[in-house]
Amino acid sequence: MRFNILAGARSCLIALLVVGLLNLPVPVMAASSKPLGMVVATEHARLDNATAAIGADVYSGDALATDIGGSLRMKVGPSQVYLLSASSATLVTRENRVQAKVEHGTVGFSTTYPEQLEIGTPLGVIRGANSQRVFGQVAVLSATKMQISAYEGTLLVVAANGEQKTIEQGQTYEATLAADPEPGGGQNQAGVGGTGINWKHVAFVAGVAGALGGTALALWLEQSESCSNPPCSD
Secondary structure (H helix, E strand, O other): OHHHHHHHHHHHHHHHHHHHHHOOOHHHHHHOOOOOEEEEEEEEEEEOOEEOOOOOEEOOOOEEEEEEEEEEEEEEOOEEEEEOOOOEEEEEEEOOEEEEEEEEEEEEEEEOOHHHEEEEEOOEEEEEOOOOOEEEEEEEEEOOEEEEEEEEOOEEEEEOOOOEEEEOOOEEEEEEEOOOOOOOOOOOOOOOOOOOEEEEEEEEOOOHHHHOOOHHHHHHHHHHOOOOOOOOOO
8 A cells, every 4th residue: 555655656756847847948948958159259249139248158049140330259169150240140050060050141260170160051051171270251142142251271162952162262252043944944054953053253362361351350360369370269
């Protein structure tokens, strides 16, 4: 009899605990997950619709945004990600990498571990082409157009259809989503469908300082103050 009472009480306790866990608010559940990054500099920026504060943790799925004239810099492990004026992005995990998904605006990034960080855009994914340090910038101009600059190292762009493009150090390219095949079986100039990309060589960047302007240059200098070989990423 006593055994049956104890067993019943134990079952009730387990049921109460399960119900309590199911009713936990989403922020409490999310708090137990490991943050992907941390805000280290911010001005007129928001983290999940709240004012972004220095030292704030950034979790998978958190929305980041800057107002006009604003900026935000965060550490993502040993790497750095920058949001410039009027930009928005979300951090997520993709396989063994952290991906900064850019909705619109301009995002800069630097890392000595390119295999751990990539930038997602409507046209494709950008990452380091090899194991060397990279410092680059991606400007999403629209859902069908972006501009990519490689300030240090070589970048690799992988389009949705698997098409790949390397951007060498010092180069800036403009990427435009290729038009759909023409009616009647013809193809567009690029010879690919709507998931392909047309590339235009925009400029050759002689130096980082000359390529970056305003907020981007300030972020570069801030990161490099204590580094003999910028950009630092630790």
